[in-house]
Amino acid sequence: MTWEKELEELRRREALAEEMGGADKVARQHSRGKMDARARLDAICDPGSFREIGKIAGKGHYDENGDLAGLTPAPFLFGKATVNGRPVVATADDFTIRGGAADAGIRRKMVQAEQMAHELKLPIIKMVDGTGGGGSVKTLEQIGATYIPAVPGWGDTVKNLDTVPVVALALGPTAGLGAARIAASHYSIMVRGLSQLFAAGPAVVDGLGEAYKSAEDHQQAKEELGGVDIHTRNGVVDDEVASEEEAFARARYFLSFMPEHVGQHARRVEPTDPADRREEALLSLVPREDKQVYSMRRAMDLILDKGTVFEIGKNWGRAAITALARLDGWPVAVVASDPSYLGGSWEAKTSEKVERFVRLADQFRLPIVHLVDNPGFMIGREAEMAGTIRYGVQAMNAIYRATVPLASVVMRRAYGIAGSAMSNADLYQYRYCWPSGDWGSLPIAGGLEVAYKSEIAASDDPEAELARIKERLNKVTSPFRSAELFNVEDIIDPRDTRPLLCEYANLAWRKLKADG
Known part of the structure; x- marks a missing residue:
C-alpha cells in the first residue's frame, strides 16, 4: 500500500x-503589460532555482461531501x-487574487518569509504589486467591529533592515x-507607467477633498498622485526603469555588490581592467x-573599473552622485560631487541622500x-527654510560615524x-588632491571685497587695487602652499588617480578582512 492517492491530491x-x-484574471494582468507573480519569480531568480514554500496555502472550497472543489491560493x-x-x-505579490490585498492572504506566510531571511x-x-493590509470597508462589516491597526511581523521587517540586504x-x-x-528596503525600484505608490489611492484621497479620482483617466490620476516622477525625485524610491526586465536586472546587479548578510564580506570579482590604467582625459x-x-x-567612468558603475538615486539629491562600483575587482561605495547641479552645493535632499548612502556602505562594510x-x-x-544645515550636519555625522575606510580625492x-x-x-586622512584644488573656509571671491573694504576704498584706483589684492591672494590660495604646511597630504597627477585608488581598495579590503 502506498500514499499515491494523497500525492495525487x-x-x-x-x-x-x-x-x-x-x-x-491572469489574462487581465498580462493585458496591463504586467507579468504575473510566478513569471516574475522565474525571471528574477537563477533559472530553475526557485523552490516555493507554502505553495498550496490558501482557501479551499469544498462540496457537500467535504471533497475539494477548488482552491483560492494566498496572494x-x-x-x-x-x-x-x-x-x-524571493517573494512576490499575486495581484490576480483580490488585487494582492494582504487581508486576502495568510499573514503567517509573509511573516515566515521575513523570519527566514x-x-x-x-x-x-520583495516584488510588491498590491493594496494595503487592512482590508476594505466591507471587510469591517464582515468582522462586525473595527480595530486598532497593527502589522503582524513588522518587527521582523525591522530586523532584516539591520541584518540582510533588502531589495524592493x-x-x-x-x-x-x-x-x-x-x-522599508535598502534598494528600491519603480517601473515607469506601471508602478505607483501612495499611502492611500486616488479614491480615498478624493474623499478627503483632493480631486484625484478621474472617471475619464484613472491611470493618470494614479500617476499624478504617486507616480515615478514623484517618488524617484523625493527619495522615497531609489530608481526608475522602463520595464520589469530592467528592474530584475538592476536588482540582481545591486545584490552582486552586497554580502549575503551583515558580518560577511562582499565578494571581489576577477578584475579585467588594469589597476595601473592612466587616462589622459583626466588631465584636462x-x-x-x-x-x-x-x-x-x-x-567616474575613467577612474573606476570599466562597466561597473551602478548609480543609485540619480533623480533626487542631485548635487551628489552615489554609486556602487569596483576598483581592481573590489566593491566600493562612491560618493561624488556633481558640479552640473547647483554647482555641487549640498542642499537638504542631497545631504539626506549622502547620509543614507554612507550608512548603507558602513552597514555592509564597503570602503568609501x-x-x-x-x-x-x-x-x-x-x-x-528646508533645514539644510540640519541635514548637512547629519550627513557629516554619518561620515564621522562610519567605521569603514574612506579615501577622498579633492x-x-x-x-x-x-x-x-x-x-x-579625526582619523588618518587617506586623501589625494588634484592641482586644480581650491579650498578654504569660504571662497576668496565671496569674502575678498568685505575683508579688504577699507583698503579698496582708500585707493585712488579701487578697481586696480582689487585686482592687485586678487593676484596676491591667488598665490596664497595655491594648493602647493597647503602642501608645504602638510594641510593636504599629496597633490597628484590626475592620471594617477585610478592606480592610487586601486592601491587604496586593496589596502582597505585587507583591513576589513583583518577586522573579521
Whole structure:
C-alpha cells in the first residue's frame, strides 16, 4: 500500500495554486503589460532555482461531501532561490487574487518569509504589486467591529533592515502596507507607467477633498498622485526603469555588490581592467575657469573599473552622485560631487541622500571613495527654510560615524562646513588632491571685497587695487602652499588617480578582512 492517492491530491492542489486568480484574471494582468507573480519569480531568480514554500496555502472550497472543489491560493508567494549563484528569499505579490490585498492572504506566510531571511541570514527580494493590509470597508462589516491597526511581523521587517540586504520592486499600484514595504528596503525600484505608490489611492484621497479620482483617466490620476516622477525625485524610491526586465536586472546587479548578510564580506570579482590604467582625459577634465562645469560621471567612468558603475538615486539629491562600483575587482561605495547641479552645493535632499548612502556602505562594510568638488552647503532663504544645515550636519555625522575606510580625492573645491564633511579629520586622512584644488573656509571671491573694504576704498584706483589684492591672494590660495604646511597630504597627477585608488581598495579590503 502506498500514499499515491494523497500525492495525487497534492499535485492537484499544486496545479490549482499555479492557476493563481484564474485564467481571466491572469489574462487581465498580462493585458496591463504586467507579468504575473510566478513569471516574475522565474525571471528574477537563477533559472530553475526557485523552490516555493507554502505553495498550496490558501482557501479551499469544498462540496457537500467535504471533497475539494477548488482552491483560492494566498496572494503572496515566497521561497528559497539563488541570484547570481547565491541564496536569497524571493517573494512576490499575486495581484490576480483580490488585487494582492494582504487581508486576502495568510499573514503567517509573509511573516515566515521575513523570519527566514534574518534567521538564515539571506538577502530578501520583495516584488510588491498590491493594496494595503487592512482590508476594505466591507471587510469591517464582515468582522462586525473595527480595530486598532497593527502589522503582524513588522518587527521582523525591522530586523532584516539591520541584518540582510533588502531589495524592493514596485511592480504595480502599491498602497498602504504595500507602499510601506517598498520604503522599508535598502534598494528600491519603480517601473515607469506601471508602478505607483501612495499611502492611500486616488479614491480615498478624493474623499478627503483632493480631486484625484478621474472617471475619464484613472491611470493618470494614479500617476499624478504617486507616480515615478514623484517618488524617484523625493527619495522615497531609489530608481526608475522602463520595464520589469530592467528592474530584475538592476536588482540582481545591486545584490552582486552586497554580502549575503551583515558580518560577511562582499565578494571581489576577477578584475579585467588594469589597476595601473592612466587616462589622459583626466588631465584636462577640470576646467581652469572656476564657474565652468564638467562631467563627474565621466570622471567616474575613467577612474573606476570599466562597466561597473551602478548609480543609485540619480533623480533626487542631485548635487551628489552615489554609486556602487569596483576598483581592481573590489566593491566600493562612491560618493561624488556633481558640479552640473547647483554647482555641487549640498542642499537638504542631497545631504539626506549622502547620509543614507554612507550608512548603507558602513552597514555592509564597503570602503568609501569620495570624489570632492563641493563649494559648500546651499545658502539662501529657501535653503534655510528646508533645514539644510540640519541635514548637512547629519550627513557629516554619518561620515564621522562610519567605521569603514574612506579615501577622498579633492578634484576642485572644498569649502566651509561642507568641505570639512568630506572625510573624518579625526582619523588618518587617506586623501589625494588634484592641482586644480581650491579650498578654504569660504571662497576668496565671496569674502575678498568685505575683508579688504577699507583698503579698496582708500585707493585712488579701487578697481586696480582689487585686482592687485586678487593676484596676491591667488598665490596664497595655491594648493602647493597647503602642501608645504602638510594641510593636504599629496597633490597628484590626475592620471594617477585610478592606480592610487586601486592601491587604496586593496589596502582597505585587507583591513576589513583583518577586522573579521
